Amino acid sequence: MEEIHANLYMVTLPMPFRLMHVHAFIAVDGDEITLLDTGLNTPETFVLLEESLRRIGKATRDIKRIFITHYHIDHCGMAGRVQNISGARIHMSAQSRPFILMRESEEFLFADRIRDFCLLQGLPEKAIDFTSRMFLTFKKGGGFFHIDEFFPGADKYIVGGEEMQVIPTPGHTHDHVSFYFPQQGILLAGDHVLSEITPNLSPDLFAPEFRPLSSYLDSLALMEALPVTKVYPAHGRPFRNLQERSAAIYDHHLIRKRIACESVHRGSKTAYVVSQDIFGTELTEFDQFLALNETYVHLLELIREGLIREERMVGQAFYIHL
Numbered sequence: 001m002e003e004i005h006a007n008l009y010m011v012t013l014p015m016p017f018r019l020m021h022v023h024a025f026i027a028v029d030g031d032e033i034t035l036l037d038t039g040l041n042t043p044e045t046f047v048l049l050e051e052s053l054r055r056i057g058k059a060t061r062d063i064k065r066i067f068i069t070h071y072h073i074d075h076c077g078m079a080g081r082v083q084n085i086s087g088a089r090i091h092m093s094a095q096s097r098p099f100i101l102m103r104e105s106e107e108f109l110f111a112d113r114i115r116d117f118c119l120l121q122g123l124p125e126k127a128i129d130f131t132s133r134m135f136l137t138f139k140k141g142g143g144f145f146h147i148d149e150f151f152p153g154a155d156k157y158i159v160g161g162e163e164m165q166v167i168p169t170p171g172h173t174h175d176h177v178s179f180y181f182p183q184q185g186i187l188l189a190g191d192h193v194l195s196e197i198t199p200n201l202s203p204d205l206f207a208p209e210f211r212p213l214s215s216y217l218d219s220l221a222l223m224e225a226l227p228v229t230k231v232y233p234a235h236g237r238p239f240r241n242l243q244e245r246s247a248a249i250y251d252h253h254l255i256r257k258r259i260a261c262e263s264v265h266r267g268s269k270t271a272y273v274v275s276q277d278i279f280g281t282e283l284t285e286f287d288q289f290l291a292l293n294e295t296y297v298h299l300l301e302l303i304r305e306g307l308i309r310e311e312r313m314v315g316q317a318f319y320i321h322l
Contacts, residue, residue: 013039027160069190080145095175122270130285171216185229
């Protein structure tokens with residue numbers, strides 16, 4: 001655990017897959033705690049959170065508010081467990097609502113939608129089966145929780161004795177928000193801006209009108225306008241030069257979009273085949289799924305720019321250059 005400002009701490013929690021860790025944040029408000037993201041609901045994560053709280057003379061029962069950046073399980077998995085112990089009020093974006101309702105009432109709906117999407121976009125059956133099993137594993141790293149308040153949009157709270165602004169930053173997910181402390185110039189960026197990698201962009205299968213890439217680039221521009229002195233992402237190292245990092249990510253996506261357009265120009269193909277032209281063919285099954293997602297959101301922008309079109313044949317979507 002690291003104190004990043006008076007009454008504000010960063011705690012690094014373990015994950016058993018991919019990035020291997022996620023950062024959550026503890027803010028001390030007198031006798032009460034505000035927790036910003038929670039980590040997975042695993043015994044190891046809970047023990048580490050308890051130990052971190054104990055180091056500052058607090059306990060899980062002192063957590064009275066939980067602010068969540070987005071619905072991914074490594075960010076909200078332990079919310080229900082903490083809420084059951086402390087009665088904490090949970091706050092999320094209003095865009096989180098479809099996912100929360102799905103988890104409450106239709107256990108396999110999301111997995112079914114993912115499978116249908118992947119089949120349509122040409123992902124091989126082996127990769128689809130592996131991804132479906134992965135999502136069931138992710139589900140075990142979470143638990144039911146009740147959301148007490150949906151952020152209506154940009155909003156302000158007092159957290160750790162300081163003003164904190166909730167800023168919608170859609171792109172990585174439709175519901176993503178970031179937390180900004182204007183007096184200190186501290187940005188808790190969640191998965192919006194990472195120091196070493198670019199966050200994966202994926203479609204919102206409950207809101208097909210959502211444009212992940214354009215929304216993400218707009219969110220980057222919004223962040224660049226803030227006088228941020230230090231960024232604390234959910235994964236990887238904190239960093240200072242937000243404008244430089246944002247510019248690198250922006251260029252990265254322009255390059256990916258150009259490669260996707262050139263791929264389709266050489267002949268009609270599924271999103272999966274286009275993804276191989278961008279990311280290569282030596283990927284694990286789950287990385288094939290992530291590559292497909294990111295390729296698809298670039299293809300969406302090319303369609304809206306009038307450069308390509310989608311045509312469905314024999315149960316699959318093919319992308320054709322205009």
